[in-house]
Each structure stands twice: as structure tokens, then as C-alpha cells.
Amino acid sequence: MRRLQNMQRASYQAASASSALPIIAVVVVALNLRPALAAIGPVLDRIEAASGLTSTGAGALTTLPVFLMGLGALAGSSLQRCIGERRGIALGTAIIALACIARLFWFSRVGLLASAAACGLGIAAVQALMPGFIKRHFLLDAGRIMGLYSTGIMGGATLAAATSAGLSLLLGWETMLGLWGVPALLALVLWHTSSASEAHGHGVVSGSVNAPPLWRSVRAWLLLFFFGVGTGAYTLVLAWLPPFYVELGCSEDAAGYLLAGLTLMEVVAGLAVSAVVDRFPDRRGPLAAALFSILAGLVCLVAMPLVLAFPAMLLLGLGIGALFPLSLIVTLDHADEPASAGRLTAFVQGGGYIIASIMPFAAGWLRNHSDDLMQAWVAMAVGIVLLLLLALRFSPGKRVI
Template identity: 80%
Template sequence: MHNSDIDQPHIAQRVFTSNTLAIIAVVAVALNLRPALAALGPVLDRIEAASGLTSTGAGALTTLPVFLMGLGALAGSSLQRWVGEGRGIAFGVAIIALACVARLFWFSSAGLLASAAASGLGIAAVQALMPGFIKRVFPLDAGRIMGLYSTGIMGGATLAAATAAGLSRFVGWEAMLGLWGLPALLALVLWQGTSSSYTSVRRTVFRQAVGRPPSRSGRAWLLLVFFGVGTGAYTLVLAWLPPFYVQLGRSEDVAGYVLAGLTLMEVIAGLAVSAFINRFPNRRGPLAAALCSILGGLICLIIMPLTLALPAMILLGLGIGALFPLSLIVTLDHADEPASAGRLSAFVQGGGYMIASIMPFAAGWLRGRSDDLSQAWVMMAVGVGLLILLATRFSPEERII
């Protein structure tokens, strides 16, 4: 018997352990990509009163980081070449941690906007680099791991929304926001400890990637618009659903629980996508189902927001929770190589997040003018209707780069 035959099970075990730890690290990082935004909504009225922010300014607390996510994503390929995936993701998580901790000490309107901008840049670095990392490390299982990654993102939002009002009563909203720096620091330590074995690939490999730039592909632009409008539903709900229910007479706790319940539905939907997506090589059916669910939830908010609060929460949560990973998976479907996937993902997320950033700001402007958010739900419903038509264009056979 050869030594190689004896060592083979041990090698397989090491690979399995290493991959498992890498998945845990990916999910840990993902959990920290939304609390800086999701923790704001349940206490937004209190923040406005204490900091002097207007409704438009409060909307900017979500719009600014989401817009910067887009700018940062467009620079993802440059960041990939300069520092590599592992270091770039670590750099992004560190910025998120520092931005959250800064809110403990700098909680004026200027400080809140500055920390929102910093968190947006950190999130952008992670989101631009993580798809390429997943595509390279898990080439045969990228769809499932992307589903877990996006589920982790929504899980972090769930925790932040559910605990925001209660924590803020005990420690103050400033400390509540700042405490989210601690899990980000823990995720940074875990990432540094488990990703190093996957970062030995030379950065020059990424410089050798060839192919048509995504900006020269009409399909890439369709993916960008699809991701942007779909993510706009998420950012709109994240920023303004709790204030909407507070305005209708519900308490901050109840409004926070509505958002937490919605994001919990997102987690369930994300896990379902991760578990079953490989059974649907043609993604158009799941995309249509997710979009119809979002549309149904928006209709509930428009016609009977109090009576239909539970159906709205469930439909919006399941739809948004499925649409986010599906949008990322469909994007990865259009690229064959990890470097190409990274470039395409950066392009789609970059422009897409810029589009998505318009929604919270527009809703804040509408609220400031009419003291009513119903028009924002109507605007989003029209956009979702257009996405249902657009989803029919995503044939599984086409590749871009």
C-alpha cells in the first residue's frame, strides 16, 4: 500500500475541515453587512429628534451607504488587484467595525452621516470581493454558498431590527448603534484565521483575466437594472417600514418586530434558495415567484397596512429574501471564470446599489412633503411589475464573460 493511499483520507478530512471553517467565516462576515443600516429604522424618529435630522436627512442615512456601496463595488476589481480578496474583505470588515464604534462618540447629524458613509465603503469592499472568493474556493457549489452568504446578510439585519428598540431603552440609541462594532471585530478575527489558506493565489492571476468588459454587454446592463430595482425594495423597506408603522400608531417595539419578522422571512427564503437552487438551472421561475411575492406584500401595505400587516410582512420577507440571492446567483451564472465573475458582480452591484440608493431618499422626500409613505410603496410596486417582465429575459444558456 502506498503512503499516498494512506494519506488520502487525512487530506480529504483536512480539506473538508478547511472548507467548513471557510463557510463559517463567510457567514460570520455576512452577518455584519446590514446591522449598521437595519438598527436605524426602529429608532429613526428618536434619532431625528435628537440629532436634528429632517426626514430627507434620515433617508440619507440609508441612501448614503447604499450609494457608496455602489461606488466601492465598481472599484472592486482594482481592490482585488492591489490587495487580493482575503485582505480586501478583512479591510472592509475592519472599516465596518470602526464606523459602528464611532457612533458611540460622534452621534451628531454630521457624525451619523460620516459613519454611514464609512460603513457603506466597508460593506462595498466585502460585497465586491466575496462573490469572486466564493466562485474560486467553491467552484462546484457557488450557488449554494452564495445563498448562505446572502442569508447571513439578512440574518444580521434580523438581529439588528429585533433588538434595536429594546437595547436603546437600556443603553441609549447611540450605544446601541455602537455595540454592533463588537461582532464585526469578532468576524474580522475569524476571517483572518480561516481565509489565509485560500489567499495564496497570486494577484497577478487576476491581471491575466481577459474578456469583454461588462459595460459593453447589454445583458450586463439588464442585470444591473434588475439588481438595482430589486435591491431598492429591500433598502426602502429597511429604512422606512418601521417609521411607517410608528406613524400609523404602533410602538417602536412593534415596528421593530415587524421589520425583524420580515427579515426573518428573508432568512427562511434565503435558506430555501440555498437548499433548492441547484434544482432550478433555469432561474426564471424562482425569480418570477419572488417578484410576485414582493408585489403582493406592497399591495397589502398600500390598501390595508394595519389589517394586512402580517401578510405584508410574510410576502415581502419571502420575496425580498429570495430575490437578493437569486439576483447574485443569476449574475454569477453569466460568467464562467472566478475573475470574470468578480468583474461582472462588481459592475452589477456597483450600478445596482446606486439605483437602489434612490429609494430611501425618495421616500424620505415624499414623507417630508406629504407626511405619507403610501406613494413610496406605489412607486416600488410599479418597479417590481417591470422586473417581472425583465426576468423573462434571463435565459440560462447565455454567458457574458
């Protein structure tokens, strides 16, 4: 009897370890989806001086990847059909690793822009395929795994922002950027190992053949605009908050720590939303709270950026971190069944990321022509006010498809 119990216990432990490995792989892959973007901001002035990039070109280092994230979301179903989720995620992770490593040797203006575009392609592939992989392979625990995946994304941004200035002083900014290829390679190995331990072959879940096209739905476009402008706040802060504070006299380390603290607050807010959102079937209250938090943070940046640096970091981080998952939850609220939800989410994220990609580029253009980022924060505040008015229309019970 004791021998049988020991065998059962060993079998349970082996099953637990087997199921834990894919979860760990999902989180480790997620950790590599933002460092290529977040590591640039704290050392952007040094990159501009060394590479000859203008502020507009520097903004493109964030704009290009985010724009390609949008295209990737729109092409996600085609990519899934062509190469499958596992191989597609592996390919995307490999592209991120190679693009980062290329920055060790190709750090000219052209090289930086090319590697940014390549990183965007890799991130786009992973982001387009990972939600479907999670829904299909963690059917009974998809919500918790999605929460871990989102937390991993924001955690990677926090780590990159906190360490980039120090590593660049120690090793040089080119080496610092290139080193982010190493954890991506480790993620690729872990992903391959976890995939090899799982069964192969999962069918593609197709949507309704006779579903009406989403571009005819006004509500779908409103959701797209809402997600795009809200995510634009994240890309704008990610690209330009550290250079803004360096211009005001802060050190690169201090500016990097501000961005790291902000992204850490995003992690906290995202976890909080996952814990309490079911208590609010009418999402307009949490949406308003998140938007007012972002607006208050922007007011701090415009009014007294040095004196109110800590409140600005806290308010922006909590607001942006809550708004991202809430935007996706509200989008899913507007669909009646899983296939429709997938179509609507792809439409909203695809167009939304394309809108969001404009923000850092536009801020760079403004900085080029006025030597000041204050106008960018004011423009973003106007966008948040528009989102507050738009959020009033997202009442419960309305559907797009």
C-alpha cells in the same frame, strides 16, 4: 495498529477543525454586514428628533452605505490587486467596527452621516472581495459556503432589527448603535485567526483581455436595472418600514419585530432558492413568483397596512429574499465562463447598488414633502411591475459575454 488508527483519527479531526474555522469566520463576518443599516429603522423617529436630521437626511443613512456598496463592487478587482482578499476583508471589517463604535461619541447629524459613509466603505470592501475569496478557497464547496455567507448577511439584519428598539430603550439609541462595533471587532479577530492558519498567496484570476466593454451591451444594462430596482425594494423596506408603522401608531418594538420577521422570511426564501433553483433552468417562473409576492406585499401596505401587517411582512420577506439570489443567478446565466461571469457580476452589482441607494433617499424626500410614505410604496409597486415585464426577456440560452 490501534495506535495508527488513533493517529489517523486525530489527524482527520484536526483537519476538520482547521477547515471549519475559515467557514465560521466567513459567516461571522457576514453577520456584521447589515446591522449598521438594519438597526436604524426601528428607532429612526427618535434619531431624527435628537439629531435634527430631516426625513431626507434620515434616508441618507441608508442611501450612503448602499451607494458605496455599488462603488465597491465596481472597484473590487482593483482592490483585490492592491491589497489582496484577506487583508481587504480584514480592513473592511475593521472599518465597520470603528464606524459603529464612533457612534458612541459622535452622534450628531454630521457624525451619523459620516459613520454611515464609513460603514458603507467597510461593507463595500468585504462584499467586493468575499465572493472571490470563497470561490478560490472553497473550490469544491463554493455554492454551499456562498449560501451560508448570504444567510449570514440576512441573519445579521434580522438580529439588528429585532433587538434595536429594546436595546435603545435600555441603553439609549446612541449606545445601541455603537454596540454593533463589538461583534465586528470579534469578527475581525476571528478572521485574522483563521487567515493565519491558512497558506498565503493566491494568484489573481484575470479576465479576457479582448473582451468587449459591457457598457455596449443592452442586455447587461437590463440586468443592471433589474438587480438595482429589485435590491431597491430591500433598501426601501429596510429603511422605512419601521417608521411607517410607528407613524400608524405601532410601538417601536412592534415595528422592529415586523422588520425582523421580514428579514427572517428573507433567510428562509434564500435557503429555499438555493435548494430548488437547479430544477428551473428557465428562471422566469421563479422570478415571476418572487416579484408577484413583493407586489402583493406592497398592495397590503397600501390597502390596509395595519390589518394586513402580517401578510405584508410574509409576502415582502419571501419575495425580496428570493429575488436577491435569483437576480445574481440570472446574471451568471448570461456569461459563458468564470472570468466573464466575474466582470458581468461586478458591472451589474456596481450599478445596481447605486440605483438601489436612491430608493430610501427618495422615500425620505417624499415623506418630507407629504408627511406620508404611501407614495413610496406605490412607486415601488410600479417598479416591480416593470421588473415583471422585463423578466419575460430573460429566456434561457441568451448570453451577454
